[in-house]
Amino acid sequence: MDAGRIVVIGCGYVGLTTGACLARLGHDVTCCDLDGEKIARLRRGHVDIREPDLGELVAEGVAAGSLRFTQDSARAVTGAEVVFLCLPTPMGADGAADLSAVETVAVEIRELLPRGTVVVTKSTVPVGTATRLTRLLVREDVAVVSNPEFLREGFAVQDFLHPARVVVGAEQQQAAERVAALYAPLDARAVLIDPVSAELVKYAANGFLATKLSYVNDLAELCERTGGDIDVVTEGMRRDHRVAPSFLSVGPGWGGSCLPKDTAALLHTADSVGVDFPLLGAAVRANAHHQARVVQKVVDCCGGDVSGARIGLLGLTFKAGTGDLRDSPALAVARVLSGRGARLRGYDPACAQRSAVQRIRCVADPYLAAEGAEALVLLTDWPEFAELDWPKIAEVMRAPVLVDARNQLDPRELALEGFTWRGTGRTLR
Known part of the structure; x- marks a missing residue:
């Protein structure tokens, strides 16, 4: 696909790497986070995370205008083609992944998403999350895709730009192909599965x-x-x-x-x-x-x-x-x-x-x-x-x-x- 209008919600380790690297690949990316101080620092090109090359990529994207940062996720998603959810999924008291952040954001944005938007879970989420989000969104015109990250700390940028594999899981083939196409500039085979x-x-x-x-x-x-x-x-x-x-x-x-x-x-x-x-x-x-x-x-x-x-x-x-x-x-x-x-x-x-x-x-x-x-x-x-x-x-x-x-x-x-x-x-x- 051509350069996509992408929104990344969550500017943590996975979200920031995802946003900066997608901008490097030629996409128009807006990254959202509730932390206003973090957003202000990122707008200045300042990255708190210790990760090789990430600061340079962020500064490059900001300077080129292909990477933006905002607290206003509601406004950002209204123009999105693809929305990546890069939110914390910490371990709960019973050992299960806590999906409250993911589910809260899904409810907040569901009525704001343009028709045909693809919502992508980039965070590590348990089996059945795609189905749960589909029910939460209550939008037959919005597809949910699983696109797990495989980023090693200390090598995150390298792993994103030179992946061993790109895994895309979706019930709808067209939605899977749209997400896989975002990675087309990379020398990596996309694996499209359920x-x-x-x-x-x-x-x-x-x-x-x-x-x-x-x-x-x-x-x-x-x-x-x-x-x-x-x-x-x-x-x-x-x-x-x-x-x-x-x-x-x-x-x-x-x-x-x-x-x-x-x-x-x-x-x-x-x-x-x-x-x-x-x-x-x-x-x-x-x-x-x-x-x-x-x-x-x-x-x-x-x-x-x-x-x-x-x-x-x-x-x-x-x-x-x-x-x-x-x-x-x-x-x-x-x-x-x-x-x-x-x-x-x-x-x-x-x-x-x-x-x-x-x-x-x-x-x-x-x-x-x-x-x-x-x-x-x-x-x-x-x-x-x-x-x-x-x-x-x-x-x-x-x-x-x-x-x-x-x-x-x-x-x-x-x-x-x-x-x-x-x-x-x-x-x-």
């Missing part, structure tokens, strides 16, 4: 990735008990063409804005239709177990008790390259340590300007996190941690002890500096 399958694709992928991560951490525990080396084991796995090489890295469990809520939502969906899903349930339980294992290593390194002990934390975000603290496994570990009486200082490149995060005193550099610490815990593998002056860190610590939950550092080099090192699935030989 909406239920499209809604399941994102959950299925994230459930599998969570299971894979738990599996690798289980292997790491086995290596610790048997004397194996998880890094050697996973390298051998990567050389098997049947095993995809990604998501084979150990860590303090998995987290972030997607995997915890998506696994919970998938389990809730399965339970609601009477399907047992023991494999995914075990992966979720294993994740909590491996976070607890990191805590126990710190406790063991501190002589069995961390009450009153000063512990330094390197990395707070759920992964390197992002400022996202949502469901961060680093913070899960920190909460337990704090609950046991530890005094926590933390450093993260994305959080250097914060004064505190969840009972953690944030400091401006990693050496302050290490100062006077009885143990240092590396929880997020920011590349700069490998370049730190480790002899200097050993000097400022009360005891040069490092729990390396990511196996980022060379234990032999650290041993030469006098460190006691505890890794994940590895032993110092």
Whole structure:
């Protein structure tokens, strides 16, 4: 199709990336959000989200006039051809996705949509959402399409502009083709399927990735008990063409804005239709177990008790390259340590300007996190941690002890500096 008049409702991580990238593809895009201060900043080309190339894309779109921002979604949708719903779908108390934001917006705009508009769910939504929205809209002349996002934090722009797949789910073939055509400038095949399958694709992928991560951490525990080396084991796995090489890295469990809520939502969906899903349930339980294992290593390194002990934390975000603290496994570990009486200082490149995060005193550099610490815990593998002056860190610590939950550092080099090192699935030989 020709350049489309597109409205994106929600200027969060997914919405802003979607709007900026669609504008780059030549479409006329208006992004809407209730947060007036955020809209004002975006109009100036200022992006709060830490995401490579996103700020440049936003500034480019604003300067070209192809990307606009407004609080007035009602006015914006009156001229829309396609409306993308990029709204929060957080995990509810029962594990199900909370669709209240999506449903509220659908009701607000339903009478304002031009005839023939396509409403697209870009947020991760559970099975049956397309059907629910169709009933909520009460508009036979408006189609609902599922177009799940597959954006990795830290690579969102790259993933949008160079997608492995574009999934479009709809009951109406014409509506699916209209949405698929928006991505025509990209070198990617659009997969047109039914909406239920499209809604399941994102959950299925994230459930599998969570299971894979738990599996690798289980292997790491086995290596610790048997004397194996998880890094050697996973390298051998990567050389098997049947095993995809990604998501084979150990860590303090998995987290972030997607995997915890998506696994919970998938389990809730399965339970609601009477399907047992023991494999995914075990992966979720294993994740909590491996976070607890990191805590126990710190406790063991501190002589069995961390009450009153000063512990330094390197990395707070759920992964390197992002400022996202949502469901961060680093913070899960920190909460337990704090609950046991530890005094926590933390450093993260994305959080250097914060004064505190969840009972953690944030400091401006990693050496302050290490100062006077009885143990240092590396929880997020920011590349700069490998370049730190480790002899200097050993000097400022009360005891040069490092729990390396990511196996980022060379234990032999650290041993030469006098460190006691505890890794994940590895032993110092």
